[in-house]
Amino acid sequence: MPDLLLELFSEEIPARMQAKAADDLRRMVTDKLVAEGLVYEGAKAFATPRRLALTVHGIPTRQSDLKEERRGPRVGGPDAAIQGFLKATGLARIEDAKIQTDPKKGDFYIALIEKPGRATIDVLAEILPVIIRTFPWPKSMRWGARSAKSGSLSWVRPLHSIIATFGLETEEPDVVKFTVDGIEAGQTTFGHRFMAPAAISVRRFEDYEAKLKAAKVVLDPQARKDAILSDAQQLAFAQGFELVEDQGLLDEVAGLVEWPVALMGSFDAEFLSIPDEVIRATIRNNQKCFVVRDPKTGKLANKFILTANIDAADGGKVIVSGNERVIRARLSDAKFFYETDLKTKLESRLPKFDQIVFHEKLGTQAERIKRIERLAAEIAPLVGADEEKAKRAAHLAKADLLTEVVGEFPELQGLMGKYYAQAQGEDDVVAAASEEHYKPQGPADRVPSDPVSVAVALADKLDTLAGFWAIDEKPTGSKDPYALRRAALGVIRLIVDNTLRLPILNAAKSAMVGLPKKGDAQKLPDDLLSFFADRLKVQLRDQGARHDLVDAVFSLGGQDDLLLVVRRVEALGKFLDSDDGKNLLAGTKRASNILSIEEKRDKRTFDGAADAGLYNLPEEKALAKAIDEVKSEASAAVQKEDFAAAMSVMAKLRPAVDAFFDKVKVNDDEPKVRENRLKLLNEIRAATRAVADFSKIEG
């Protein structure tokens, strides 16, 4: 079956847009083909800085013919209805319609519509221009003389030519005939801008890709990435260094070149007095170059690797020296910033925060820092941190936001604070907290473990959460502009990974104290707690654990010790995986179901102790005894926070419950006996609540 080759050749497409654009092109064309009844065998899209390309192979030559019967109005129906029917079906006269007899409803007209399948190349000629005109670029533009006319084409940058061919491998393919805004689809493209700018005529994907390669264009982004990475690794290795790999940079650089050539340059070793991270940020962000390190020390070397877009006539000498000049100038700036920063103590920067608004409803940064200081000091004893150190750390933790280096490279916030704090002789744990208190930033990020960092990290996140809750800026749907979900997950991980005992309700209440806008002191902490419960569920689900158990535990009420919640959930999960657990859950559910039916029937509940005098079957007595034992043993185990033990106690309930349902008829004819048995069922439910609310558990 024939293949389609499509290329859209333009001026330079922003690197960050290329991958999605290739994907969009593939999706839009193949979706349209399928919608037109043309099922294809495979499709692949590519992007370079100057072109989007798509190959779709194994498309049928024609659509299949369509036959459709359409039912029309009653024979002898109103003329308007008949005229409408003719118009809708394209029939010339009503005599061309069939008549179908229906014994109940009478005779109806039926139109037989035959739609012969069209040639695929004609379908393509129709759908491709529409796709090009409606292509979802994040930002697009008009250009040239045609931009004066309304309805002129928008593209990411000026579009110059289009290839669209369709045909069999063995034959000369046909050009799909269409024109978009004066650009006629054809078979011509162009090679590398500098090394092979001449026009190239192509027929199909295989010769297209090969001819481009001969014209110094590597079509496949992955091939460019592989080449850059392995060349860069080799350049580094040859000099006894190791490439500092950087996927984001690699993706970007591969989108800036059609013919990657890795080259190594160096900079003055005196710049190595700047922290490695600052050197890397300077070279990476501004110059889009890689850095290399000494594998023995792990420290950066005074080398960098650039990716040129050309095999230069002089082997790249001029290119390397040009890049070295720019990097020298950039590093001089960075060194100047770093040295200037070191001249000012962190605390003397703080008064400036009086002028900086954190959020218009939550006051200035200075006010926020004071809140975090107080909260960190309060949390310190609960997490085993020195109160004074926690306070000092919180006092300084944000100061680096006002430094030159962080102004230039915001991603270095925290890290620079650590370096500057160390330089001014702060205690190591205080300095470390500048960096660590932002952590964990996401599910994959490291969780700090030093108690001082933990105290400040918790204070920072709790202040954020309480603050935005108080002004009612909670996350909704996909919108979470203040990253509150991440903050809550951070709190959970800080507590759980460090096995901390921190009642979250108290902490939330305390966090509210200093806020300029207080929020509802009654409702807010509970609201926040249920937000934590939701986050915990999401986290457990992401880890592949059962999230319904979180509800089963929170539903007990008063559960604001997240560590205990997690432990209880874990123990419960293990228990429910055992046969005892499964059967007990089934038994409890059965008891609950019977109860809710009978409660509804009698319009009452069956609370209160069962009367031992009314038991007349051994299974009743055995169950009552088991419940008593289990209740006291389970609560004792829960008191000791030994949830595994509490669960194994629960297991004892199972044979008694099974036997009870096996032998005892709950709805006894004698009302008193029935009532007593229902009370007993209620006690099963009550007993299990020592560990969890079983009714919230799925399955």
Place this chain on the structure above:
Amino acid sequence: MDALPAHMRPERSFQGFILALQRFWAEQGCVILQPYDMEMGAGTFHPATTLRALGPKRWNAAYVQPSRRPKDGRYGENPNRLQHYYQFQVIMKPSPSNLQDLYLKSLAAIGIDSSVHDIRFVEDDWESPTLGAWGLGWECWCDGMEVSQFTYFQQVAGVECSPVSGELTYGLERLAMYVQGVDRVYDLNFNGREGAEKVTYGDVFLQAEQEYSRHNFEHADTAMLFEQFRMAEEACRKYLAAGWREGGNQKEHLMALPAYDQCIKASHVFNLLDARGVISVTERQSYIMRVRELAKACGEAWIHTETGRAA
């Protein structure tokens, strides 16, 4: 280029470099203008770009524009930051389909050979909040250094460009430093002579950088500048109001250019006030908005003038 005397070669002298660019763009059919006689932050503010980018008529021009960035003053101590520098500006309306090629040829004309240099077009979306203008294009990189800006104007002074113009801006000092191989702007050879006859960029501008840095950061009279801003704003509005005429069956404007001068003035005065640090963060936004309102009103007036409107 061999016909040129050595001192006029673009890699030898700053003035030869500028002349080479002018000659190149003159050959592409551009009118070569002289700098606008007002202080402005960038060549884009020149009415030959801002106003001429509007309306349907063809327009191809190139010129040098001294650009004032009061905040970038460094008392002559930074090797490449200046509060006064030269931009070379090209505008072509409508943007020709070979504008990228023309740009690359212009680099060749000033001695940048694309077979040994790594020239790149790196995404850069241009926006001027004060001019109510935006466009898409690139920073042009040569061996990792940004040497030009390349923009397809989509909107200027709040008016949709129809047709779109292509705008090129060359940072002349930076490019010339690269071509001459010097690391300090003040070491640029200005006149291409050697020995006693040699005049450097520093000979011409170092004292000015020092004096203007003192002025911009320490002494510029802020009370006067606030007043000047207010006066320029008022004058701009007054001239705009006075310029409208109901002629025949269409509105026309007779004083868009003088009104726009006052907008340029207000913008530069704002930059000076900003350098003096007397405008707070919140006020800053409102000043930018005020200049933009003037620019938009001037753009609206311009498209009702003889040159700015549809034929």
